[in-house]
Amino acid sequence: MNKLRTEITKGEEIRFISHLDYARAIERAIRRANLPVAYSEGFNPHMKIAFASALAVGVTSEAEYMDVELKEAVSVEQFIEQLGRQLPAGIRLKQAKYVDQRTTALMAVVNLAKYTLVVPVHADTDPQSLQESINQFNQALEVRYVRESPKGKKEIDVKDYMAEDIRVEIQDGFAVLAMTIKITPTGSVKPGEVLHALVGQFALNVAEDGVLIHRTGLFTTDGTKAVPPIDLQ
Amino acid sequence: MIKLDPTIMNRVTKPARYTGNELNSVKKDHNRVKVTVALALPDVYEVGMSNLGLKILYEILNDRSDTAAERVYAPWVDMEAEMRKRQIPLYSLETFTPVKDFDLVGFSLQYEMIYSNVLNMLDLAEIPLLAAERTEVHPFVVGGGPCAYNPEPVADFFDFFVIGEGEEVIEDVVAVLAEWKEKGRPEGRNGFLKRLAAVQGVYVPSFYDVSYHNDGTVATVTPNCIEAKPVITKRVVKDLNTVKFATKPVVPYLDIVHDRIMLELFRGCTRGCRFCQAGVLYRPVRERTPEKLLNIAQQLVENTGYNEISLTSLSSADYSHLREIVTGLIERFSDKGVSVSLPSLRIDSFSIELAQQVQQVRKSGLTFAPEAGTQRMRDVINKGVTEQDLEQAVGAAFRQGWSSVKLYFMIGLPTETDEDVLGIADLAYKVLHLYKEIKGRRGAKVTVSVSSFVPKAHTAFQWFGQNHTAEIERKQQLLKSRLKDRGISFNYHDSRTSFLEGVFSRGDRKLGQVLLAAWRAGARFDGWSEYFKYDVWLEAFEKCAIDPYFYANRERSEEEILPWQHIASGVDKEFLVQEYQQAIQECFTPDCRRDTCSACGVCPGLSVEVLDWGNQAYE
Numbered sequence: 001m002n003k004l005r006t007e008i009t010k011g012e013e014i015r016f017i018s019h020l021d022y023a024r025a026i027e028r029a030i031r032r033a034n035l036p037v038a039y040s041e042g043f044n045p046h047m048k049i050a051f052a053s054a055l056a057v058g059v060t061s062e063a064e065y066m067d068v069e070l071k072e073a074v075s076v077e078q079f080i081e082q083l084g085r086q087l088p089a090g091i092r093l094k095q096a097k098y099v100d101q102r103t104t105a106l107m108a109v110v111n112l113a114k115y116t117l118v119v120p121v122h123a124d125t126d127p128q129s130l131q132e133s134i135n136q137f138n139q140a141l142e143v144r145y146v147r148e149s150p151k152g153k154k155e156i157d158v159k160d161y162m163a164e165d166i167r168v169e170i171q172d173g174f175a176v177l178a179m180t181i182k183i184t185p186t187g188s189v190k191p192g193e194v195l196h197a198l199v200g201q202f203a204l205n206v207a208e209d210g211v212l213i214h215r216t217g218l219f220t221t222d223g224t225k226a227v228p229p230i231d232l233q
Numbered sequence: 234m235i236k237l238d239p240t241i242m243n244r245v246t247k248p249a250r251y252t253g254n255e256l257n258s259v260k261k262d263h264n265r266v267k268v269t270v271a272l273a274l275p276d277v278y279e280v281g282m283s284n285l286g287l288k289i290l291y292e293i294l295n296d297r298s299d300t301a302a303e304r305v306y307a308p309w310v311d312m313e314a315e316m317r318k319r320q321i322p323l324y325s326l327e328t329f330t331p332v333k334d335f336d337l338v339g340f341s342l343q344y345e346m347i348y349s350n351v352l353n354m355l356d357l358a359e360i361p362l363l364a365a366e367r368t369e370v371h372p373f374v375v376g377g378g379p380c381a382y383n384p385e386p387v388a389d390f391f392d393f394f395v396i397g398e399g400e401e402v403i404e405d406v407v408a409v410l411a412e413w414k415e416k417g418r419p420e421g422r423n424g425f426l427k428r429l430a431a432v433q434g435v436y437v438p439s440f441y442d443v444s445y446h447n448d449g450t451v452a453t454v455t456p457n458c459i460e461a462k463p464v465i466t467k468r469v470v471k472d473l474n475t476v477k478f479a480t481k482p483v484v485p486y487l488d489i490v491h492d493r494i495m496l497e498l499f500r501g502c503t504r505g506c507r508f509c510q511a512g513v514l515y516r517p518v519r520e521r522t523p524e525k526l527l528n529i530a531q532q533l534v535e536n537t538g539y540n541e542i543s544l545t546s547l548s549s550a551d552y553s554h555l556r557e558i559v560t561g562l563i564e565r566f567s568d569k570g571v572s573v574s575l576p577s578l579r580i581d582s583f584s585i586e587l588a589q590q591v592q593q594v595r596k597s598g599l600t601f602a603p604e605a606g607t608q609r610m611r612d613v614i615n616k617g618v619t620e621q622d623l624e625q626a627v628g629a630a631f632r633q634g635w636s637s638v639k640l641y642f643m644i645g646l647p648t649e650t651d652e653d654v655l656g657i658a659d660l661a662y663k664v665l666h667l668y669k670e671i672k673g674r675r676g677a678k679v680t681v682s683v684s685s686f687v688p689k690a691h692t693a694f695q696w697f698g699q700n701h702t703a704e705i706e707r708k709q710q711l712l713k714s715r716l717k718d719r720g721i722s723f724n725y726h727d728s729r730t731s732f733l734e735g736v737f738s739r740g741d742r743k744l745g746q747v748l749l750a751a752w753r754a755g756a757r758f759d760g761w762s763e764y765f766k767y768d769v770w771l772e773a774f775e776k777c778a779i780d781p782y783f784y785a786n787r788e789r790s791e792e793e794i795l796p797w798q799h800i801a802s803g804v805d806k807e808f809l810v811q812e813y814q815q816a817i818q819e820c821f822t823p824d825c826r827r828d829t830c831s832a833c834g835v836c837p838g839l840s841v842e843v844l845d846w847g848n849q850a851y852e
Contacts, residue, residue, distance in 0.1 A: 014486065016248035021486040025256070028484060028538030031569055039570050047570060058243055086538070088256040088484075210240040 002073040003103065006096040007230050010061040013090030015212075019054035025088055026066065032086040035079065038069040052106035052218050052229060053113065053183060056190060061215035063094070065106050065229050073098070095230060109229050110183060112163055112219040115191040117177040119211040127170045133204040134177070137197075138165040145189070145197045158197050161189040163221075166198075175206050235324040235331065241315045249487050250278035251312060253326035256484040257536065259291075260327045261301035263334075267411040270294055270302045271325050271335040271372070274343070275350035276760070281306035283491035285545065286378065287341050288479035290399050296477065300407055303327035303335075304483070307350045308357070310758065316357060323358035332358035336410060338372045340391075342380035345737035346730065346760035348387055351376075352752040355390065362749065364392045364439060369421060375406070379514055381436075382467075383690035383797040386737045388438035389745035393426060396434045396800055397467030397514075398500070400476040405432045430460040434468035436800065437461065443742055443796075449783055451741060451794040466801040467514070471841050473500060474525045480532040484539070493541035493574070494533045496526060498558070502547035503826045503843070506604070507615045507816050508646065510689035511547055513804050516835040518826050519844040523554045527561050534566055542566070543574045550575065550584045551826070553847030559591055585629040598637040598678075599630050605642060606656025612819040613648050615812075620660070627664050631671045637678035638664060644708045645686040645700035645731075647816060654708045657681065658715035665720050681716060682724045683709070685731035689738050691802045693812035695795065698788035699735040702728040729767045733759065735785035741796035744784070746777045805834035 010022060017025070027047050030037050039045035048069035055061055074082075076096050084093045121130065137143065143158040164180040179191055191213050198204040219226035242248040263269050272291055274281030281287070287304070294302035303325035308316060316323070322331040332338055338360070340351055352362055355374065361367050364374065376384060377395040384394045395402050409432065413425045420427070426437045440461035444452045456463060470476050478497065485492070499520035502512050521529075530542055542562055544552070552558065562573045573591045575584075588599060603623055605611045611618065627638055642657045661681045668677030685705045688694045700708075705728040716723045737744060751773035758764035774781045789795065791810055808831070815822055822831050826845050836842050 013254040014249075014252075016242050016252050017486040018249075021249065021488070024488075025484075025486055027540075028256075031538040031540065031571075032535060045570055057248065058239075089254050207240065209243050210238065211243065212239050 002070040003099050003101050004068045004070065004076070004079060004096050005099045005103075005106070005230050006066050006068060007094040007228070008064050008066060008087075009090075009092040009094065010055055010059070010064060010215075011090035011092065012060060014088070015060050015090075016057055018057050019051075022055065022091075023049070023051060026091065029083060029086040029088065029091070030068070033082040035068075035074065035082055036071045038071045050106055052110040055215060056192065056213075059115075059191075059213040059215060063215070063217050063228065065110070065218060067099070067103075067106055097230065099232075103232075106229055109220045109232065110218045112221045112226055113181050113183055113188075114216045114219070115177075115179045115181065116214045116216055117179065117191055117195060117211055118174050118214075119177070119195065120207040121170065121173055121175050122205050122207060123173075125205040129203075129205060130168055130170065130175055133198060133202040134166050134168045137202045137204075140202075143197050143201065145193060147193065156187070156189065158189050158194055160184075161187075162194075166194070175204075235321060235329040237321075237329075238319070241312075241319070241321075245311045245315060246309065247278075247487060250306070250309065251326075253329070255326075255486060257481050258304075258327050258483045259295040259302070261295070263301055263328070263330065266301045267299040267414060268301075268337065268407050269330075269335045270300060270337045270339060270407070271305050271332050272302055272339050272341070273305045273332075273354060274341045275307050275347040275354055276343075277309050277758075278306045278485075279487060279489040282483070282485050282487075282489045284341055284343065285479065285495050285497065286399060288482040288495075289477065290339070290403055291483070292479050292481060293400060293403060293477050294407065297404070297407065299411060301327075303330065305332055305338075305354070307347075307354055307758070310764065313353070313357065313757075323354055333360050333372060335372045336414070337375060337406070339375045339377060342376050342378040342384075342387070344760070345380060345386075345734045348737060348748055349752045349756040349759050351387065351390065352748065353757045356752075363389055365389070367392070367422065369418070373410075373422070373425065379510060380738075382510075382514055382800055382802060383738065383740070384436065384438065384800070385443075385742045385796040386740040386744035386748065388742050389749075391438065392422070393429060394436045394438070395468070396436055396465055398470050399468070400470050402432065402434045402468045406435070427458065427460040430458075430462070433466060436465040438742075441799065445741075445743075449743075449780075451796050451798075454794070454796075454799045464799050464801050466839065467803060469803065469839050469841055470500075470519070472844065473497075473519050473521050478529050480529055481536045482533075484537045491543065492539075493543045494530070494537060494539045495545045496530055496533070496542050497521070498526060498544055498546045498549055498552040498555075499844075500546070502551070504548060504551075504617060504824050505615050505812075505822050505831070507613070507693040507812055508604075508643065508686060508689075510692050513691045513802050513809075515547065516802070516804060516833065517841055517843045518551075519841075520553060520846050522846060523558050523561065526558055527565065530562055531565070534569065534571055540570050541572050541574055543576055545576060550587070553845050555587065559587060563591070585626055585633060588630070598639055598680075599627075599635055600639040600641065601626065602641040603660060605646060605653065606658070606660050607653045609819060610646060610649060610653040610656065612821060613816045614643075614646060615816070615822055617821060617824070620663075623660070624663070624667060628667055628671060631668050631677070636668065636672075636676055637680070639680040639682060640664070642681065642683045643686045644683055644712075645705050647694060647697045649700075649708075651708075651711060654711055655715055657683065658712055661716060661721050662718070665718060675720065677720055679721045680724065681712075681721060683712065684726045685728055687731050687735045687738055690795070690797045691800075691804065691809075693809045693816060695739065695809065696789040696791060696793075696813060699732070699785045701782075701786055702732050705731065727762060727765070730759070730762075730765060732781070732785055733767075733770055736781045737784075739796070740784045743777075743779055747773045747779050750776050803835040803839045805832075805838070808833040 038048040052065040167178040169176045373392040381394040501515040501518040688697045754769045
């Protein structure tokens, strides 16, 4: 078997599609590209592709990762050329490289995600107060957050998942927040949830509903150095 | 161009319904084309995107260098609220152009319960609802699809209708429109409509005056200008092999209702079920050749990347070279992970064998439509299947490993007795027992799905007085009390929805005001049970002093002028009258496709013929 690791984007054109929609769109592109992709055995065969981490509706990304298994090897250039031509607007194939078949699954190696959030600031807001809210969040020992889902309510500590302090800048009426979030085997926190906590509990004076979230990278880290999964040896 | 604020998109459910950019969507510069068309389906994106007819028209129109066609669907209630709050007009999904800026806005009218959505979409588009109130600056609003065969209830809201198959007539319409625009729009809106009225299949309702008798029935339908023909005859494509098909359809990101390749094997069905409107409207049967189908399928797989091909037709199992096409598709595409599915099954063991072949082991359940519970009732509706057919088919399915079966029935049919209704329960139990007999144990799951019969225009039952809601509900309860086994689940339709559908399916122009009143009072998405507001409708009828029972529940005489009598499906009235009598006498009329011609009038009347490659060579 031949396993290719790819780095792909999710652009503005498709910001509001879900992870499942995104995966389906790529699957269809691979089929259109006539690449010798492998399918699982059984009566309901599915294409052997695997993603690093799901991206929520409304979030774009600079760098998503996907492993693709091929029945027969094709050159990386050919793969990029053939698939690249079939990808819909908003998905770009940035790079691909063969990895060892036994390489740990992407899902299991990626443990860090970086985001930029651009959110409109309310007109009367003093930039200092925004910085103050962020400082308070950064200094807090714990930030309780109740996540509601169809399965019920679950309380988490947002700080368990914050790898670094949040940074904030003000640009033309927007607050630009940079977040680094841990992805752990037992869970993570979404950047939107962090923002919700900032607004609800730290009086961050922004128009939360107008936020645009962008994932700038996914990494593997041992606590010292963060490496994109495509650069792992 | 409409710019959407992320604030809205972050708030609404499934925002991808509103953001376009799908694969194969076509964006053209409106300044470089002569004609712009917004193709609308008045339901939510996932439903609208599943309509095959609009996919075909989209491709035909966009293949023309002088035309731009774009899509528009009904925004869901949350999005509608946001749009109204911010005064965002309804826009197209390709170039985010306001719908009011198009030359033509075409609505596909698939069934009556979406009429309130048509009004709502026009209102959101800032287009006057009444055709009479539109001026030079507004688009022409056109309707097509099955409901256009009785367009009278919505006649006030449309500038014109297209009756019949759209592949060819849409190009005629565009040509007339382009010429009229180029000539400087002579005689204004009416000038265009008069030119258009010469095109076969085009109906301009404002060119006809309708008068009524004191009892409310139609007295006359009179053309009021020389361009208007006394009778508008449907358009029909002689040979489907020679017209374009949707080979490069827009591939959605969202999971839509029919999220797969739709391969239309043939059009029409002449089995002659007497309740079935499609069986009349799409006559005669015209098959595509197997070669053509394989060729289309190849293009569709290459252009979409879908992993499933669904063989769609009114009764796909009747295709003359079905085995050949199924085998051919599987051979050609299975290594690409593409499967084949047959949505409608005929009740015989050949179908089961095929189902086995195409579905492999995905034993998700098979669906059969006996339509009625007793042989007598099935003879009345001309459903040419027997209990033995059903037993054989279901038995074959059970032996092949299926254990769940879905059975479709109707209640409220002409001449129906309680014995016929209870026959549905008897049949369900027989299927349960059959499983036990074959497998030696319990374990079958039988879903009995019962809809309420709504008589439709242009069918043999167009004169029949629909059962009152109380009668339908009594029959539903009767069945419910009999279907108590835990192996059987029983679904039935809201009798009030069927009633309203019945009112509009055989209504006349007087209903336009009711529709308007109901929409003003908040009616929309009436086909969605959670938004259906029956009270609003009843109040609208009362306010307009219109008796809905007159339309739904009254038995018509054969002499009565029906509101759609000036719209011709090609099937003779005499044939329908005869079929109604045959029904009462429980007599069978054979399928003309492979049996004798029953002289419905379509072929000689419209100069078309049955194309069935089992009967004739196609080389």
